[in-house]
Amino acid sequence: MMKIDILSLFPEMFDGFLNTSIIKRAIDSSLVEVVIHDFREYADNKHKKVDDYPYGGGQGMVLMCQPIIDCLKDIVTKESLVILMSPQGKTLEQSYSQKLSLEKHLVIICGHYEGFDERIRDYVDVELSIGDYVLTGGELASMVVCDSVIRLLDGAIKDISHEDDSFSAGLLEYPQYTRPYEYDGNSVPDVLMSGHHENIRKWRLKQSLLKTYHKRPDLLKKKDLSQEELKILQEIQKND
């Protein structure tokens, strides 16, 4: 079972996330245990203060070392990977979520206010961002990380292979259809009704490549394309 400890000043933000749908089911079936730690409880001052003015002056408050590091000392073992959510971190990608899903113990620190005392970084293995924008705190970002990791745990999603996920193979996912066959004059592509598995596979691969070519050409530059993929892509480029 994977264990995830999250350090946050706002534990109530996690209630909906942990008590809904696939994440709740993964917790209920013991695929993962998630514990939220309010690190304010570790503040060793009378007023349970967790932040203070920055040395050298400047705007805003800075999270102090002591509460976070004392909380970490209670939680972290040799098996832990300590993650700091921050817009300065490396950007989360599907391939990294896959790596994280193999870990035994994730410890995720959520910051708030204007920043952290730099010395907190000495206790951190990885600094992780969810994109180039600034959130009011690391909570939403930590939930994004947890969600993308937990759904990859064996048994979290019934009967589904993650190989078809967008990004898994470095491509966007092909278009999907369900009933009705016709809606508002638009019908389902014939090939999907044919029952011909090889033709369906080829069509889906071509659609994946088409979508990626038009929406995310940057992904194609990063990907090692197979002979088959290269051939289809050359056709797409010719007709563009």
Ligand code: ADE
């Ligand atoms: N905290 C604030 N903004 C963030 C971001 N973009 N990613 C991760 N943590 C954050």
